[in-house]
Amino acid sequence: MLTQNRYGAEIRRILQDPILTISLIFVILFVFVAIILPILAMIGASLSEEGRELFGHYLSTNAYQSIIFNTLVMGVTVAAAGTAIGFLFAYVQVKVNVPFKRFMHLIALVPIISPPFAVATAIILLFGRNGLISKGIFGVRYDIYGLVGLTLALSLSLFTIAYLNFKGMLQALDPSLEEAATNLGASKWRTFRTVIVPMLLPGFAASFLLLFVEAIADLGNPLVLGGNYEVLATRVYISVIGLHDSTAAAVFSVILLVPSLTVFIIQRYWVGRSSVVSVTGKPTGTAQQINHPVVRWSLFGVVMLICALIIAIYAVIFIGSITKVFGVNYELTLDHFNFVINGYGSEAMTDTTTFAIIATPLAGILGMLIAFLVVRKAFIGRGAVDFGTMLGIAVPGTILGIGYLLVFNNPITIALPFVGDNVPAITLIPKLTGGRAVFGGALAIVIVYIVRSTPAALRSGVALLSQIDPAIEEASISLGADNALTFRKITLPLIRPAFLAGLIYAFARSMTTISAIVFLTTPQTRIMTQQILNETEQGRYGNAFAYCVILIGIVLVAIGILYMTVGSSTGAERSLEGGT
Amino acid sequence: MAVSHNGAADSLLLNKISKIFPARGGGGEVTAVNSVSLTIQQGEFLTLLGPSGCGKTTTLRLVAGFELPSAGQILLDGKDITNQPPNKRDMAMVFQSYALFPHMTVFDNIAYGLHIRKLSRSEIKTKVESTLDLMGLRNLGERRPNELSGGQQQRVALARSLVMEPRVLLFDEPLSNLDAKLRVQMRSEIHALQRRLSITSVYVTHDQIEAMALSDRIVVMNQGQIEQMGTPDEIYRRPVSRFVADFIGRANFQETRAEAMMNGEATVTLLGQKMTISVAGSPKAGDTLVAVLRPEALKLRADSSLQPALVEQAMYLGSEVEYRVRINNDTLVVVENDPRASHIFAEGETVGIDLIPEAIHLLPK
Ligand SMILES: Nc1ncnc2c1ncn2[C@@H]1O[C@H](COP(=O)(O)OP(=O)(O)OP(=O)(O)O)[C@@H](O)[C@H]1O
Ligand SMILES: [Mg+2]
Numbered sequence: 001m002l003t004q005n006r007y008g009a010e011i012r013r014i015l016q017d018p019i020l021t022i023s024l025i026f027v028i029l030f031v032f033v034a035i036i037l038p039i040l041a042m043i044g045a046s047l048s049e050e051g052r053e054l055f056g057h058y059l060s061t062n063a064y065q066s067i068i069f070n071t072l073v074m075g076v077t078v079a080a081a082g083t084a085i086g087f088l089f090a091y092v093q094v095k096v097n098v099p100f101k102r103f104m105h106l107i108a109l110v111p112i113i114s115p116p117f118a119v120a121t122a123i124i125l126l127f128g129r130n131g132l133i134s135k136g137i138f139g140v141r142y143d144i145y146g147l148v149g150l151t152l153a154l155s156l157s158l159f160t161i162a163y164l165n166f167k168g169m170l171q172a173l174d175p176s177l178e179e180a181a182t183n184l185g186a187s188k189w190r191t192f193r194t195v196i197v198p199m200l201l202p203g204f205a206a207s208f209l210l211l212f213v214e215a216i217a218d219l220g221n222p223l224v225l226g227g228n229y230e231v232l233a234t235r236v237y238i239s240v241i242g243l244h245d246s247t248a249a250a251v252f253s254v255i256l257l258v259p260s261l262t263v264f265i266i267q268r269y270w271v272g273r274s275s276v277v278s279v280t281g282k283p284t285g286t287a288q289q290i291n292h293p294v295v296r297w298s299l300f301g302v303v304m305l306i307c308a309l310i311i312a313i314y315a316v317i318f319i320g321s322i323t324k325v326f327g328v329n330y331e332l333t334l335d336h337f338n339f340v341i342n343g344y345g346s347e348a349m350t351d352t353t354t355f356a357i358i359a360t361p362l363a364g365i366l367g368m369l370i371a372f373l374v375v376r377k378a379f380i381g382r383g384a385v386d387f388g389t390m391l392g393i394a395v396p397g398t399i400l401g402i403g404y405l406l407v408f409n410n411p412i413t414i415a416l417p418f419v420g421d422n423v424p425a426i427t428l429i430p431k432l433t434g435g436r437a438v439f440g441g442a443l444a445i446v447i448v449y450i451v452r453s454t455p456a457a458l459r460s461g462v463a464l465l466s467q468i469d470p471a472i473e474e475a476s477i478s479l480g481a482d483n484a485l486t487f488r489k490i491t492l493p494l495i496r497p498a499f500l501a502g503l504i505y506a507f508a509r510s511m512t513t514i515s516a517i518v519f520l521t522t523p524q525t526r527i528m529t530q531q532i533l534n535e536t537e538q539g540r541y542g543n544a545f546a547y548c549v550i551l552i553g554i555v556l557v558a559i560g561i562l563y564m565t566v567g568s569s570t571g572a573e574r575s576l577e578g579g580t
Numbered sequence: 581m582a583v584s585h586n587g588a589a590d591s592l593l594l595n596k597i598s599k600i601f602p603a604r605g606g607g608g609e610v611t612a613v614n615s616v617s618l619t620i621q622q623g624e625f626l627t628l629l630g631p632s633g634c635g636k637t638t639t640l641r642l643v644a645g646f647e648l649p650s651a652g653q654i655l656l657d658g659k660d661i662t663n664q665p666p667n668k669r670d671m672a673m674v675f676q677s678y679a680l681f682p683h684m685t686v687f688d689n690i691a692y693g694l695h696i697r698k699l700s701r702s703e704i705k706t707k708v709e710s711t712l713d714l715m716g717l718r719n720l721g722e723r724r725p726n727e728l729s730g731g732q733q734q735r736v737a738l739a740r741s742l743v744m745e746p747r748v749l750l751f752d753e754p755l756s757n758l759d760a761k762l763r764v765q766m767r768s769e770i771h772a773l774q775r776r777l778s779i780t781s782v783y784v785t786h787d788q789i790e791a792m793a794l795s796d797r798i799v800v801m802n803q804g805q806i807e808q809m810g811t812p813d814e815i816y817r818r819p820v821s822r823f824v825a826d827f828i829g830r831a832n833f834q835e836t837r838a839e840a841m842m843n844g845e846a847t848v849t850l851l852g853q854k855m856t857i858s859v860a861g862s863p864k865a866g867d868t869l870v871a872v873l874r875p876e877a878l879k880l881r882a883d884s885s886l887q888p889a890l891v892e893q894a895m896y897l898g899s900e901v902e903y904r905v906r907i908n909n910d911t912l913v914v915v916e917n918d919p920r921a922s923h924i925f926a927e928g929e930t931v932g933i934d935l936i937p938e939a940i941h942l943l944p945k
């Protein structure tokens with residue numbers, strides 16, 4: 001009776017609306033089939049008898065223990081370095097009086113579109129044994145492979161997350177707080193230590209944990225830059241691709257899943273809750289900026305140095321794509337582009353783009369729909385739907401990939417009981433992966449793109465939707481519109497900025513993802529990131545770089561198109577801020 | 581109060597409606613509305629009045645269909661609409677926050693519901709324009725909500741509901757975001773409009789003056805239940821409980837004893853004067869009663885034969901003088917309505933206090 005009172009009425013209300021019911025069922029099915037089921041299958045495979053033996057073996061053998069240790073150490077160093085760089089950029093951007101802020105901001109955004117392997121390869125060419133900088137300028141044969149190189153590549157690829165996080169927080173800090181501290185006679189440094197840092201502590205924790213999860217899940221960088229420094233993600237990859245041992249792969253995956261999930265849950269339920277930066281909405285006064293010459297110029301110098309490094313990396317990629325052999329023969333050539341655009345790579349290019357174009361709007365709309373359901377509709381399990389959707393990104397991509405292989409490599413059928421053997425079983429889900437799957441495995445790849453992109457759309461949708469007065473939607477319903485029409489005419493236009501952000505992220509993510517699809521590509525369906533990996537492994541850096549340049553170009557064009565179509569302002573955002 | 585079941589003119593009927601929410605952030609339950617029954621006549625303006633958290637908004641949202649009742653029924657024109665979704669109910673709601681669609685112009689906001697009804701373009705144009713005229717918004721059709729003043733936004737919100745010509749119009753504290761002057765002006769506009777269009781209206785407020793000014797009938801709510809239901813005059817002059825008397829207008833309370841009872845009238849002694857006045861409920865002789873003395877039921881006079889009172893405070897407010905006077909251990913509020921016509925007493929003076937028996941009301945304790 002008690003629970004019936006709580007949810008009974010709400011459920012009846014949802015069931016009255018067929019479109020709402022269908023959306024809800026669809027979302028629950030999506031989360032279960034496309035996310036939870038593969039993860040469970042992967043865990044299941046690791047718990048077979050053979051798997052349990054492997055667990056014992058891996059956890060007690062020195063060599064494997066050090067792989068686990070390596071993974072965690074790399075996670076911590078990348079998280080620390082990335083958070084520090086992100087904070088530095090944000091702090092200088094918001095609080096320090098320096099020139100070229102716009103430029104710094106743009107450079108900080110560049111890594112959003114970093115094709116896998118590109119940064120790692122460029123770092124080798126700059127700082128490796130024959131590196132342009134290490135050998136060319138300093139004359140040392142430096143071995144960049146291993147933890148140092150990985151930390152450099154990963155923190156430069158990932159710090160943008162931390163940067164955007166801190167920038168938002170610093171801008172939202174009420175300047176009157178700082179003014180109050182200064183009024184009480186605190187010096188700038190003291191204000192920084194006693195007011196700003198404590199207020200941002202949840203932000204530091206959140207960035208650190210997010211970067212940790214991203215870092216230990218990364219596959220591309222350790223494959224190229226790892227050297228003898230083996231981590232779990234590469235072990236999973238080698239188990240599948242090199243050794244064809246799916247049980248071992250599942251066992252390594254579960255070992256990798258433990259820290260990922262732990263950190264994800266800590267970040268969601270502990271840090272996520274306690275992050276109460278005093279966002280007052282209408283800050284009074286203007287933020288004071290740091291003018292102290294030594295502080296100012298030394299911070300400026302460090303940020304500019306990092307900017308230069310990022311530019312150098314992307315310059316290597318670009319120059320590498322139009323010269324014969326980077327570092328050896330700088331003769332200009334269009335061979336690499338020719339290979340990608342007209343040759344072997346053209347199919348990968350068009351296929352990947354097509355898949356991303358299909359996945360992007362679906363991920364965007366799905367993200368907004370789930371955000372709408374989670375924020376606005378009280379149904380049992382809405383916490384689970386939110387959590388399940390977020391697992392799509394919290395779980396390392398390799399794990400999702402193996403799960404897909406395990407679940408969708410054969411059609412999922414149901415045999416009807418009590419009918420003869422000659423009646424064929426009913427296919428619930430056809431074979432999705434592998435060469436002879438529906439659309440040659442393309443469907444699985446598109447689904448993985450959606451699964452990996454929806455979480456970001458969901459988060460930005462939830463953030464924006466919870467700022468919108470629910471009475472606006474109720475007004476629409478009160479005027480006779482049903483839920484579906486209200487969503488289309490009122491909710492979606494109002495959360496359009498979140499929708500746009502979700503779409504951009506989905507496209508960029510889909511185009512650059514590797515770990516989740518590396519096991520799903522087939523000879524029929526080639527994916528650009530997979531091809532980049534192949535070319536890199538073969539040492540044909542020129543081709544790899546040409547792929548990267550084209551990939552970056554496609555993403556930039558797509559962002560431009562999305563801004564023009566979805567982003568055209570009708571003033572909805574402004575009037576929301578105006579507080580009608 | 582009983583529900584009338586003859587109901588030809590009954591428009592809206594609530595039959596023992598309850599709403600139980602799970603308590604926010606934790607276990608347990610909150611009974612927001614507790615077995616509320618009432619009927620609203622065709623064309624009537626009914627106000628739900630009560631302190632914060634008493635369940636007014638929840639009752640209104642149950643009528644609108646945004647919440648489903650935990651128990652009870654709602655009937656509109658004799659038809660059970662308890663489980664009907666809100667968009668199928670022939671009602672329109674005016675929200676406290678106005679809830680205008682920020683991405684649409686004023687015209688599109690008002691036309692929104694008509695589009696959903698699939699009216700033709702020309703019909704929509706005519707209706708919206710006449711509503712814009714009616715609400716004094718003639719030249720604002722192309723503006724967006726954020727380009728309007730608070731009062732104009734409020735008018736658009738009202739226009740958007742009115743244009744639908746709903747069977748029932750619902751208001752949730754529509755004036756509470758306006759400044760005092762504008763509130764008074766909008767109050768009289770709503771009053772005039774509702775009387776002219778005679779749309780059945782349910783209005784929620786915690787402002788008793790607003791309730792008195794607008795309503796045909798007021799329902800005073802307390803802790804999810806109906807405390808009293810009646811015309812503004814009944815509620816003010818014949819409150820059934822101390823809660824209602826205190827909530828509506830200013831009141832002094834004096835405990836007294838029923839010296840004798842006869843025909844529903846009690847003989848009591850108040851401020852040294854013996855009088856016989858009607859009493860709510862059916863107390864017996866000897867019972868303790870509470871007398872509700874409205875400030876305007878008391879008069880101060882320089883007459884030493886009356887009960888003496890010490891003027892502790894005298895506040896001149898222009899149209900009236902408000903006194904606080906001390907009698908023994910009680911402090912009473914007395915309001916003199918026409919300061920020019922009478923002498924204004926000074927603080928520290930001792931005066932005589934008189935009362936008007938017709939303006940006094942007795943409650944059982
Ligand atoms: N969705 C909800 N979940 C839990 N409790 C609720 C919910 N809505 C209302 N309540 C509770 O029900 C009670 C009545 O709330 P309601 O909003 O109806 O009061 P109100 O009379 O409109 O008050 P106010 O004058 O402050 O608007 C309150 O105790 C409130 O906390
Ligand atoms: Mg309310």
